[in-house]
Amino acid sequence: MSAINLKVNGRSHTLDLDPSTPLLYALSDDLGLHGPKFGCGLGQCGACTAIVNGTAVRSCVTPVSTVVGKDIVTLEGLGTPEKPHLIQKAFIDEQAAQCGFCLNGVILTAKAFLDKNPKASESQIQQALSGVLCRCFTHVRMQQAIQRYAKEVAK
Amino acid sequence: MTPAARAELNRRNFLKGAGALIVGFRMLGGDAARAQFGQAPLPGAPPMDQVDSWIAIAADGSITAFSGKEELGQGISTAQQQLVAEELSVPFERVKLIYCDTALTPDQAYTSGSQSHPANFNHGNLAQAGATAREALFKMASQQLNVPVERLSAANGVISVKGDASKKVTYGQLVGGKKLNVALDKNAKRKPASEWTVLGKPIGRPDMAAMATGQFEYVHNVRLPGMLHGRVVRPPAVGATLMSVDENSVKDMPGVVKVVTRKNFVGVVAEKPWQAMQAAEKLKVSWTAGSGLPKQVGFHESLRKQPSRDVKLVDSKDTEQTLATAATVLKSTYYHPYQMHGSVGSSCAVADVQGEKATIYSPTQGVWYQKTTGAMILGLKPEKVHVIFRRGAGCYGLNGADTVTYDAAILSQAVGKPVRVQLSRKDEMAWENYGNAWTIDEHAGLDAKGNIIAWEHEAWTPGLGNRPGPETPGNVVTGMLIGYQPQAFRPGAAQEPKTYNNNSNGVPSYVAGHVGDKSEGTGTVKSEKVLVHNLVSPFWTGPLRSPARLQNTFAHESFMDELAARVKADPVEYRLRHLHDERVIGVLNAAAKAAKWEARPSPKAGNPKSGVVTGRGVACVAYEGDNGYTGIVVEVEVNQDTGKVAVKRMWVGIDAGPISNPDGLRNQAEGGALQGMSRALGEEVTWDDQKVTSVDWRSYHSLPLGFEVPKIECVLVNRPDEEATGAGETSITVMAAAIGNAIFDATGVRLRQIPLTPERVKEALQGEII
Numbered sequence: 001m002s003a004i005n006l007k008v009n010g011r012s013h014t015l016d017l018d019p020s021t022p023l024l025y026a027l028s029d030d031l032g033l034h035g036p037k038f039g040c041g042l043g044q045c046g047a048c049t050a051i052v053n054g055t056a057v058r059s060c061v062t063p064v065s066t067v068v069g070k071d072i073v074t075l076e077g078l079g080t081p082e083k084p085h086l087i088q089k090a091f092i093d094e095q096a097a098q099c100g101f102c103l104n105g106v107i108l109t110a111k112a113f114l115d116k117n118p119k120a121s122e123s124q125i126q127q128a129l130s131g132v133l134c135r136c137f138t139h140v141r142m143q144q145a146i147q148r149y150a151k152e153v154a155k
Numbered sequence: 156m157t158p159a160a161r162a163e164l165n166r167r168n169f170l171k172g173a174g175a176l177i178v179g180f181r182m183l184g185g186d187a188a189r190a191q192f193g194q195a196p197l198p199g200a201p202p203m204d205q206v207d208s209w210i211a212i213a214a215d216g217s218i219t220a221f222s223g224k225e226e227l228g229q230g231i232s233t234a235q236q237q238l239v240a241e242e243l244s245v246p247f248e249r250v251k252l253i254y255c256d257t258a259l260t261p262d263q264a265y266t267s268g269s270q271s272h273p274a275n276f277n278h279g280n281l282a283q284a285g286a287t288a289r290e291a292l293f294k295m296a297s298q299q300l301n302v303p304v305e306r307l308s309a310a311n312g313v314i315s316v317k318g319d320a321s322k323k324v325t326y327g328q329l330v331g332g333k334k335l336n337v338a339l340d341k342n343a344k345r346k347p348a349s350e351w352t353v354l355g356k357p358i359g360r361p362d363m364a365a366m367a368t369g370q371f372e373y374v375h376n377v378r379l380p381g382m383l384h385g386r387v388v389r390p391p392a393v394g395a396t397l398m399s400v401d402e403n404s405v406k407d408m409p410g411v412v413k414v415v416t417r418k419n420f421v422g423v424v425a426e427k428p429w430q431a432m433q434a435a436e437k438l439k440v441s442w443t444a445g446s447g448l449p450k451q452v453g454f455h456e457s458l459r460k461q462p463s464r465d466v467k468l469v470d471s472k473d474t475e476q477t478l479a480t481a482a483t484v485l486k487s488t489y490y491h492p493y494q495m496h497g498s499v500g501s502s503c504a505v506a507d508v509q510g511e512k513a514t515i516y517s518p519t520q521g522v523w524y525q526k527t528t529g530a531m532i533l534g535l536k537p538e539k540v541h542v543i544f545r546r547g548a549g550c551y552g553l554n555g556a557d558t559v560t561y562d563a564a565i566l567s568q569a570v571g572k573p574v575r576v577q578l579s580r581k582d583e584m585a586w587e588n589y590g591n592a593w594t595i596d597e598h599a600g601l602d603a604k605g606n607i608i609a610w611e612h613e614a615w616t617p618g619l620g621n622r623p624g625p626e627t628p629g630n631v632v633t634g635m636l637i638g639y640q641p642q643a644f645r646p647g648a649a650q651e652p653k654t655y656n657n658n659s660n661g662v663p664s665y666v667a668g669h670v671g672d673k674s675e676g677t678g679t680v681k682s683e684k685v686l687v688h689n690l691v692s693p694f695w696t697g698p699l700r701s702p703a704r705l706q707n708t709f710a711h712e713s714f715m716d717e718l719a720a721r722v723k724a725d726p727v728e729y730r731l732r733h734l735h736d737e738r739v740i741g742v743l744n745a746a747a748k749a750a751k752w753e754a755r756p757s758p759k760a761g762n763p764k765s766g767v768v769t770g771r772g773v774a775c776v777a778y779e780g781d782n783g784y785t786g787i788v789v790e791v792e793v794n795q796d797t798g799k800v801a802v803k804r805m806w807v808g809i810d811a812g813p814i815s816n817p818d819g820l821r822n823q824a825e826g827g828a829l830q831g832m833s834r835a836l837g838e839e840v841t842w843d844d845q846k847v848t849s850v851d852w853r854s855y856h857s858l859p860l861g862f863e864v865p866k867i868e869c870v871l872v873n874r875p876d877e878e879a880t881g882a883g884e885t886s887i888t889v890m891a892a893a894i895g896n897a898i899f900d901a902t903g904v905r906l907r908q909i910p911l912t913p914e915r916v917k918e919a920l921q922g923e924i925i
Contacts, residue, residue: 035369099228130861
């Protein structure tokens with residue numbers, strides 16, 4: 001175990017962790033965040049996604065030792081129910097969820113991609129989401145929500 | 156029989172004695188399971204015939220409703236909140252809904268089988284409690300204001316005198332936190348749909364903002380003081396049993412608290428989740444070899460030779476003779492694979508077992524059955540076990556929710572502290588209760604005009620285990636590992652049907668469904684026979700969204716298309732020709748109209764034999780015979796060089812009776828259609844000679860978010876004067892057939908085995924028999 005410093009949603013935390021611990025457990029267990037979730041533990045579904053230095057990463061396969069000092073953003077870091085971020089608002093307005101478990105990965109993956117590629121085409125956005133799973137298949141609404149946000153970003 | 160009446164019949168049959176009903180159980184899945192397990196409340200549950208069990212009015216006028224039907228992501232909590240707000244004439248936000256907590260809510264058995272809408276929105280339970288409470292409040296107001304009930308009206312939680320709004324009294328003043336002490340009144344008048352201002356409106360889900368901002372508490376987020384983390388170690392092969400566990404192999408690992416073994420159950424408890432995961436990996440466990448699995452190639456045909464328990468749904472006793480006189484006879488066999496629920500988050504539960512008492516947070520669909528079976532496995536009295544539902548990832552039926560709840564309970568009892576367990580992806584996928592595999596023969600005769608005159612359906616389906624019900628924890632893997640048996644399998648010949656029951660959709664929509672002296676089917680064909688052989692499965696099985704109905708409908712609706720094509724009839728017209736049920740006809744016409752369906756036979760004329768071609772397909776169903784209706788038209792593109800099928804557009808007609816929330820209904824119809832598409836195109840459980848091999852998202856093929864989503868147009872058919880029916884399992888039921896029919900339309904090649912993978916499509920196009 002060693003002292004690991006993580007900067008999460010703008011706040012600094014020093015945690016006593018085995019450096020090989022995947023970031024997901026630091027976020028969901030040590031910090032008690034609800035956004036990042038264990039879906040597969042294999043980096044295959046996206047439920048654990050966090051944005052690290054502007055890029056969406058699979059926190060379930062990212063050792064904490066590799067993200068020390070970097071800017072880590074989780075779904076809670078974007079906005080709140082009272083003041084949701086534009087992309088969160090788009091999902092709320094489109095009612096783009098059923099169970100909602102995958103929303104973390106869907107929203108953060110789309111946001112990280114669109115922030116870097118504000119002029120992305122519909123098919124490029126689709127490609128960016130090709131590794132994210134929603135098993136309720138709320139795809140129609142999710143894509144509408146993402147398009148709505150994409151239009152805001154492109155403005 | 157109406158959905159609500161059937162629910163009542165099931166309940167009464169249960170009260171008469173469950174024994175007889177077990178007969179049809181394995182085949183019928185959800186609904187017979189309800190009959191077997193009953194809607195008779197378990198001891199200790201709030202009485203279902205008392206309004207106070209359902210509704211409480213606080214002194215400030217806020218209303219708390221209690222329901223036994225839970226939110227799984229399907230939107231039913233929003234609709235229930237709308238229902239109570241409507242019946243009591245208060246704003247939506249004034250109602251708080253509490254569901255599925257064994258210390259608080261009525262026992263409504265499982266939240267499953269598309270039963271929440273019919274159970275709580277018709278003439279009993281939550282809807283009738285709301286109507287009764289409203290009438291009771293009016294009576295109280297009438298006395299207090301000294302004005303007859305007829306002269307009163309209610310709005311915003313205030314009852315006032317019509318024409319003199321100064322004379323008024325609030326609900327809070329009338330009840331003020333006290334009990335109403337009123338029995339549910341069957342004659343209390345529900346508000347007619349024409350007067351609805353809250354119910355029937357597209358109100359957004361109150362949980363949406365919390366979900367989208369990472370604030371929502373799933374069962375995965377439950378944290379109790381002093382809570383530890385558990386991980387289970389499942390056998391490496393089906394049928395393998397435990398030989399030894401070397402506890403020393405992990406004793407020096409940081410955070411490890413205890414290695415727990417109980418018969419064939421092995422688990423590890425540690426302080427942190429990552430420690431528990433590492434310890435479970437490292438723990439040296441010796442197992443016997445597995446019992447061996449049948450070969451997957453040829454599995455479907457091998458089912459015909461297994462000992463079976465047979466169930467007959469209809470038999471006019473003349474199909475053989477009618478088929479002998481037919482001008483044309485067709486016979487086809489359809490195969491459907493085992494498929495999994497594959498929840499996006501692996502299942503999780505938190506248990507706190509302290510001495511004789513247990514508190515359990517579970518994503519189970521049946522908290523009351525977790526209470527009794529949880530008590531069994533822990534050796535506690537049921538009244539000492541408190542089960543509280545917390546939402547997991549979407550379950551679509553019996554995923555790992557029940558088994559992981561047992562895991563958490565066993566580990567917590569072993570360490571005397573709260574323990575949270577989340578399954579690994581592999582443990583979830585290798586041991587869940589899959590949707591059953593099916594082999595289905597369809598056999599029909601046509602007269603000289605091309606009309607169907609006889610239809611036989613014979614199916615083989617293997618099962619093992621099921622929902623645990625009140626006393627069968629061995630129906631899921633953890634129960635079996637600690638020594639409980641799954642429900643018994645008894646081979647036996649079919650008995651003659653005594654009542655018509657098509658809740659498995661074994662009976663095609665196009666036959667008369669004649670049993671006794673009544674024809675209760677939705678179609679016209681009088682010569683009919685449906686026989687189902689229930690077998691033993693090597694894998695665990697259980698209800699997966701539209702169990703049996705989806706597979707039977709794939710066969711029926713594909714075969715109907717084959718018949719239409721044989722006589723060069725338009726597939727919609729040919730269906731209509733053999734239907735008399737207005738609601739099936741209604742959704743079929745709604746979808747066809749929206750799609751601007753052009754009447755012509757399939758296959759489409761003039762498509763080339765290579766490259767990309769397009770086609771359209773149709774299918775429809777009366778879900779469970781009468782519990783929700785869908786007609787669908789799909790348009791596909793088939794790449795004949797690669798075998799890849801892309802669904803480009805869909806038109807869904809859906810009828811669930813009076814629409815409680817149009818946006819919620821649309822969300823279910825869209826999601827169901829796309830999930831059905833994923834199941835039709837890619838999903839299949841695979842195995843080798845020892846174990847399941849589809850254990851992650853590389854080996855089990857779900858369509859990801861990035862695929863090209865077809866345009867979907869939903870036509871919501873509102874039936875305000877009919878009973879509320881199920882909705883969430885309708886569109887998924889017709890997808891496989893609609894896609895298969897569209898592939899036929901595009902290419903002239905018929906596919907009869909799901910999933911419709913590119914390899915299979917390509918092989919079929921090349922004329923190989925697969």
